[in-house]
Amino acid sequence: MDAPAKRSVSIDGHRTSVSLENAFWRGLDRAARARSTTRAALIAAIDHARPPEVGLATACRLFVLAEQRRDR
Numbered sequence: 001m002d003a004p005a006k007r008s009v010s011i012d013g014h015r016t017s018v019s020l021e022n023a024f025w026r027g028l029d030r031a032a033r034a035r036s037t038t039r040a041a042l043i044a045a046i047d048h049a050r051p052p053e054v055g056l057a058t059a060c061r062l063f064v065l066a067e068q069r070r071d072r
Contacts (some may be wrong), residue, residue, distance in 0.1 A: 009041050
């Protein structure tokens, strides 16, 4: 187990930061590679798809969990 790591990303030209545990960062990296895109572009897509009441970090975690379930 590790503490969340904060990383900066640009979404629609606006800088923001996301705090996720390393396992989730790795999951986002795998998903981005599988889609032949960047992690930043994937996070932007997750951000655009999430409901306003769901935070970006939560949406990223839920995305990675859904990807893991889909791959099984």
